[in-house]
Amino acid sequence: MLIQEELSVQEKLEILSDAAKYDVACTSSGVDRKGKAGALGNTTAAGICHSFSADGRCISLLKILFTNQCIYDCKYCINRCSNDVVRTAFTPEEVCRLTIQFYRRNYIEGLFLSSGVLHSADYTMDLIYQTLKKLREEYHFHGYIHVKAIPGADPVLIEKTGFLADRMSINLELPTADGLKKLAPGKSRSKILTPMKQIQKGIAANRYELMEYEKAPSFVPAGQSTQMIVGATGENDFQMMMVAEALYQNYDLKRVFYSAFVPVNQDSSLPALPGGPPLLREHRLYQADWLMRFYGFQAGELLSEDRPNFNVLLDPKCDWALRHLELFPVEVNKADYYTLLRVPGMGVKSAKRIIAARRNGPLDFDALKKIGVVLKRALYFITCSGRMMYPVKIEEDYISSHLVGEEQRKVWEIGSAGTFRQLSLFDDMNVPALADLGGVRL
Amino acid sequence: MKTVYLCENSVEGILSGVYAAWTSRKGHENVKLELMGDGDTMELFCQYEEVPVNARNADKVVQAIRGKISEEAYIAVYKAALSKERDRGDKIYRFLIYGFHFGAKIVHMLQVKEVFDIFQMCRNIDNETHLLTGFVRFVEMEGDLLVSRIGPKNDVLVLLAPHFMDRLSGESWVIYDENRRKAVLHPAFRPWFLVDLISTEWEERMKKASDEDEYEALFQRFRKSVSIKERTNPVCQRNHMPLRYRAYMPEFSHGLKDS
Numbered sequence: 065m066l067i068q069e070e071l072s073v074q075e076k077l078e079i080l081s082d083a084a085k086y087d088v089a090c091t092s093s094g095v096d097r098k099g100k101a102g103a104l105g106n107t108t109a110a111g112i113c114h115s116f117s118a119d120g121r122c123i124s125l126l127k128i129l130f131t132n133q134c135i136y137d138c139k140y141c142i143n144r145c146s147n148d149v150v151r152t153a154f155t156p157e158e159v160c161r162l163t164i165q166f167y168r169r170n171y172i173e174g175l176f177l178s179s180g181v182l183h184s185a186d187y188t189m190d191l192i193y194q195t196l197k198k199l200r201e202e203y204h205f206h207g208y209i210h211v212k213a214i215p216g217a218d219p220v221l222i223e224k225t226g227f228l229a230d231r232m233s234i235n236l237e238l239p240t241a242d243g244l245k246k247l248a249p250g251k252s253r254s255k256i257l258t259p260m261k262q263i264q265k266g267i268a269a270n271r272y273e274l275m276e277y278e279k280a281p282s283f284v285p286a287g288q289s290t291q292m293i294v295g296a297t298g299e300n301d302f303q304m305m306m307v308a309e310a311l312y313q314n315y316d317l318k319r320v321f322y323s324a325f326v327p328v329n330q331d332s333s334l335p336a337l338p339g340g341p342p343l344l345r346e347h348r349l350y351q352a353d354w355l356m357r358f359y360g361f362q363a364g365e366l367l368s369e370d371r372p373n374f375n376v377l378l379d380p381k382c383d384w385a386l387r388h389l390e391l392f393p394v395e396v397n398k399a400d401y402y403t404l405l406r407v408p409g410m411g412v413k414s415a416k417r418i419i420a421a422r423r424n425g426p427l428d429f430d431a432l433k434k435i436g437v438v439l440k441r442a443l444y445f446i447t448c449s450g451r452m453m454y455p456v457k458i459e460e461d462y463i464s465s466h467l468v469g470e471e472q473r474k475v476w477e478i479g480s481a482g483t484f485r486q487l488s489l490f491d492d493m494n495v496p497a498l499a500d501l502g503g504v505r506l
Numbered sequence: 507m508k509t510v511y512l513c514e515n516s517v518e519g520i521l522s523g524v525y526a527a528w529t530s531r532k533g534h535e536n537v538k539l540e541l542m543g544d545g546d547t548m549e550l551f552c553q554y555e556e557v558p559v560n561a562r563n564a565d566k567v568v569q570a571i572r573g574k575i576s577e578e579a580y581i582a583v584y585k586a587a588l589s590k591e592r593d594r595g596d597k598i599y600r601f602l603i604y605g606f607h608f609g610a611k612i613v614h615m616l617q618v619k620e621v622f623d624i625f626q627m628c629r630n631i632d633n634e635t636h637l638l639t640g641f642v643r644f645v646e647m648e649g650d651l652l653v654s655r656i657g658p659k660n661d662v663l664v665l666l667a668p669h670f671m672d673r674l675s676g677e678s679w680v681i682y683d684e685n686r687r688k689a690v691l692h693p694a695f696r697p698w699f700l701v702d703l704i705s706t707e708w709e710e711r712m713k714k715a716s717d718e719d720e721y722e723a724l725f726q727r728f729r730k731s732v733s734i735k736e737r738t739n740p741v742c743q744r745n746h747m748p749l750r751y752r753a754y755m756p757e758f759s760h761g762l763k764d765s
Contacts (some may be wrong), residue, residue, distance in 0.1 A: 074723070074727060075733075077728055078727050081728050082731040082732070085734055102676055104677075106672050117743070118739075119738055119742075120745075120746065121734075123729060127732060130577070136648075169719075170640075170643055170644050170670075171643070207673075319581050326734060340736055391612055423614065424617075425615070427617055433618055
């Protein structure tokens with residue numbers, strides 16, 4: 065391992081942000097905190113994106129590793145110890161200065177600090193703790209901090225760090241124990257789940273303390289998140305969703321992130337993905353995750369043992385609706401909020417607006433459009449004052465063939481991201497071949 | 507004959523116009539609000555009347571909206587008055603006709619066109635404000651002064667200022683709206699205020715400061731190194747961050763695209 069000590073901050077930043085880029089926990093959301101006189105920064109519950117990188121992903125945090133030196137040899141990871149890459153580490157002082165100066169210029173919403181495991185889990189966790197302490201207490205930084213808990217680190221250290229951070233996460237990386245054994249031999253499921261449980265208990269205990277003493281410092285106020293890699297091992301979508309659901313229910317996680325596997329290492333145990341990263345599959349998992357968190361869906365409603373993978377051609381909500389046509393059409397002027405939420409083309413905002421607007425008189429299709437309902441999708445599933453928008457057959461084949469036409473355009477956009485050319489009347493009238501959507505199973 | 511009330515392009519100006527039109531008792535269909543200096547062709551068979559800004563009249567309208575409709579409606583009207591829509595004055599007037607009739611529930615009645623118009627303007631201005639809370643870029647000048655230049659479609663400065671006031675309370679900063687030639691000034695630890703700026707002399711200084719700022723170069727490097735080559739997706743990037751914002755962001759200063 066080549067350890068470089070004498071690098072400039074610029075070189076370190078390049079190496080240590082490049083090494084952190086596969087971590088998708090990029091949001092700065094979850095907690096609203098007002099600014100404080102004399103301190104720098106506040107946080108916004110909705111989160112703020114400060115820029116977007118060339119891959120279209122939001123940049124809201126200074127996402128860096130403390131060090132890319134690591135004692136583990138996880139096959140999928142660019143920082144695995146057997147890789148021959150330049151190794152370096154920041155000092156706590158350097159991290160603080162970068163954060164403060166980037167924040168003052170409004171480049172970032174806060175800091176995301178992860179790390180390879182240097183020497184030992186405790187040693188690394190302590191370095192992270194020292195950095196956060198300095199940032200909060202010496203630099204009076206009041207903005208958002210998301211930090212990684214290092215699996216296997218001393219619970220006391222994790223707790224002390226938790227009181228300084230807004231969000232903590234531990235990456236599950238691979239959803240099943242088998243996958244973990246195969247690709248991350250140094251880690252085990254219990255090593256990851258134990259601190260996850262500890263953070264959950266910390267949050268719960270803190271909630272209780274806050275009720276008793278108003279001034280108690282808050283522990284990980286923006287909650288806990290994790291990340292799973294999609295497509296590195298053989299898990300199907302159903303397994304992924306069940307794991308995510310269990311994490312939301314049993315570990316109170318705020319977010320589960322999904323990261324399409326990008327092969328950065330050559331290794332015989334890693335899958336070859338000739339079509340590039342499984343971006344469409346990642347997209348479907350995010351859509352389904354959204355349905356679980358905001359729309360009251362359960363994983364078992366969306367998928368099952370017999371139908372373990374999402375439909376490539378339809379988003380999970382349309383797919384669900386088509387399999388439950390007996391519940392449709394829904395009368396927009398009468399249906400309750402949760403029923404409206406299950407209509408394809410309607411979201412949380414539009415459902416709320418419908419409820420508020422219809423108190424003052426019936427809504428027609430024109431009004432729904434203004435409210436923000438995507439009628440292209442919704443029209444097959446709703447009536448306004450007893451009438452459908454067009455004469456529509458409530459029949460699976462009929463509706464799906466119409467919906468797929470619209471969805472396919474989007475699928476094509478996701479599947480062929482980055483290939484841009486002028487549309488041509490002759491080439492583009494043909495339906496794109498599904499075989500081109502690498503890594504996606506029907 | 508129709509009367510067109512020409513009001514000054516400001517929240518107070520529009521509300522003064524509303525007052526003048528309403529109290530003229532000519533009937534709602536016989537009056538219209540327009541903004542001064544729009545350069546529109548004048549309508550035939552119309553009487554044009556200029557309405558000077560009158561703080562007392564504007565305040566009367568504000569009190570009426572707050573008292574007889576709701577605080578929420580007042581916020582909507584205020585925001586709509588900052589909108590980029592050229593006929594915002596008249597749209598506000600039409601909204602208020604319904605508002606004074608229906609009272610507080612008016613803000614939810616999106617099925618009414620006049621209400622929807624205001625809703626849409628507010629949505630547009632809220633979205634732009636939110637995007638700018640992220641896309642504003644400060645350059646550090648001498649004396650730790652942070653300066654930013656923006657070119658928004660809507661007049662968002664007063665909506666943007668409280669966010670940065672809370673966030674950067676201990677810093678001195680300026681946000682300059684290039685399209686309207688006005689700026690928000692915030693001296694450290696003091697309240698912010700609005701000023702009209704005609705002089706562009708400091709734009710040169712800002713450029714120089716930007717060239718010398720080492721953190722700007724660091725951020726450019728950072729932005730580049732965090733994107734994943736295999737996932738390149740400029741359409742997605744453009745959807746989230748329209749090109750018009752990039753002209754003001756140093757990380758795109760070498761052309762609007764990522765190289």
